[in-house]
Amino acid sequence: MVHRPHRNLAGLLLAGLTITLLAALGISTGTATAATHGQPQSVSQASSAKPTVVLVHGGWADSSGWNDEIASLQRRGYPVLAPANPLRGLSSDADYVRSVLKTISGPIVxxxxxxGGAVITNAARGVPNVKALVYIAAFAPDEGESLAQLVTKNPGTQITPDALIERPxxxxxxxxxxxxxxxAETFRDAFAGDLPLRATRLMQAxxxxxxxxxxxxxxxPPAWKTIPSWYLVATDDHxxxxKTQRFMAARAGAxxxxxxxSHVPMMSQPEATTxxxxxAANSVG
Incomplete structure (x- = not known):
């Protein structure tokens, strides 16, 4: 019979690495300590008492637009999460974000x-630990309103039918x-006119x-009727x-x-956004 000590050794090493990795992630391996009683700690439990900041991006964008804010908030000790907004439909997108919110213990900003403002307006309903809403050049609709209605409420938008490509x-x-x-020929002026051309070409693509x-x-029904809100108006937004941003902010009592x-102050003015x-975070007791 041929002995294969190397195979046994590899198995032991693999088991050891697995246990080490699970321990690093805070996941119980069956030898629970008295402190955890075998239960993994949530992100918010393991962090300080600061609220978790959840950042929701808008259309034609992704979560990387929040990179500067994420880095700044993390340096200050805030737990931060920036989930991917599906961009498929307002109710379904809000349901998805709400499902993420319900996995977070402790207060949420x-x-x-x-x-993303329309999404948070709907997603915060039924999540009592959402303590503050923050709108960044965002839609804050009332019940029954659509983005199409709000974006044309006042003149000035460059997001018009001839600026868009439709794809089934x-x-x-x-x-x-x-x-x-x-x-491509519309993107920079309509969306991010205060960012470098090189950056907006990449964003468009x-x-x-x-x-x-x-x-x-x-x-x-809008969550801003029951949850305190803050609003950052972008004065060069195309x-x-x-004017529509100020209207929505005033209506929400923000x-x-x-x-x-431009329309992306979180990228061009990250300090003001943060x-x-x-x-809002400091208001959360």
Whole structure:
């Protein structure tokens, strides 16, 4: 019989590495300590008493737009999460974000940019530990309103039908939806005119598609009626007119600040954006 000591040794090493990795992640391996009683700690339990900041991006974008704010908040000891917004439909996107929120223990500061504001307006319903809403050049719809209605409420938007490309996509179970993309020749002026051309070319090429369903679906009862809110108005915004932003902020009773920025102040003015988020976070007892 041929003995294979190397195979046994490899198995032992693998088992040891697995136990070490699980321990590093705070996952019990069956030898629970008295401190944890065999239960893994949540992110918020393991962190300080600071609220968790959840950042929700908008259409034609992704979570990387929050990179500067994430780094700044983490340096200050805040737990931060920036989930991917599906961009498929307002109610379904809000349901997804709500499912993420329900995995977080402790108070939450919920932040939304652009369409992400409509998502947080709906996602915060039924999540009692959401203690503050922060809108960054964002939609804050009332019940029954759609983004299509709000974006045309006042003149000034460059997100018009001739600025968009429509592309069909298959729906689960059959049928067809329509995605919207901003044309290359329009993207920078309409979306991010205060960022370098090199950056906006990359943003346009990598933009995530934004469905017509998300743009036209009516919003539900707004969380800003019961949760304190903050709003950052971007005064050079060519996507959501600043007049409309001020209207939504006033209607929500939001603590409002303004910054000279395009539609993406979290990228062009990250310090001002972070400052408003911190104001909301500091209000959470």
């Amino acid at each position: 919920l932040v939304g940019h652009s369409y 996509y298959p729906l689960p179970g059959g049928g067809e939806g329509t995605d919207l993309y901003i044309k 990598t933009q995530r598609p934004f469905s017509v369903a998300a743009f036209t679906e009516p919003s539900g 996507a959501i007119p600043p 603590t409002t600040a303004s910054v000279k920025a 400052r408003l988020i911190l104001q």
